[in-house]
Amino acid sequence: MSETAHVTNETAGRVLTIRRLFNAPPALVFDAFTDPKRMLQWMGPRDYPASYVESDLRVGGSWRACLDSAASGEKLWHGGVYQKIVPGRHLAFTFAWDQESGITVGLETLVDITFEAQNDKTLMTFRQSIFDTPENCSSHVQGWNSAFDRLQELLEQD
Template sequence: MAQTNIETNASAGRVLTITRVFGASPVLVFDAFSDPKRMLQWLGPRDYPASYVESDLRVGGKWRACLDSQASGEKLWHGGVYREIVPGKRLAFTFAWDQADGRSGLETLVSINFEGQNGKTLMTFQQSEFDTPEDCDGHREGWNSAFDRLEELLAQE
């Protein structure tokens, strides 16, 4: 089973850190985060899988995705801008949900490090800073469900 650690700091529970070990190389795990076709296979929680992903994978390039509720059909659009790309090692991008009025919501920064460990990958994922600890907890649940799906996808490859 994947190991998950949550870190809190002076931001009082508004910084999310998740670590996972995936049974694939850092190059394959990075590719799962950077290739829109592969992202469609795992992005989003089980009950809100992605139905759309586009990506201009370059620093300053934009990404956009839509998660669809399996129960209600609700669509959750979100996106951001790539800030750092080091293939197989690190990925950083902004993240914001679309609001009902079409504007972007709170922008957070997602930073992901991929470290090789004996043929596996230690992924350290951090997203910050949330408005409230409750928002942080909601993202923890969502990302962990998505990472469970990613773990299953990587195990098939």
């Protein structure tokens, strides 16, 4: 009797990848992801802008933010730990939704971002993985893209 092996892609639909070309050099885009004052200016979708950001930018250091809905008053806390930091080139950190108290209540994912110089612009490749379901993954697409639209506007002001 022969056995048949079935190969499946267990991460199908559970990895979010977004590529954006920003009209700014890599050092400036990287700074927007790591300086809490800059993060407050773009982090979060338009309808849930960040109202609080703290960051201990070092491998093993933590970050934390709160997104606020102007319409409902809902607060969405989230945070994580920095895994890799290469100024102007690469940033990786964990990401999980939590409570105001800091207790993690959501699935922890890994956000891995590269910043590649394209003349005087930056090609950002943003990857967040691995989500528990394809639906949970796709629910982050609109939020991140809205935040990246806000980031582009901020970078155009510099």
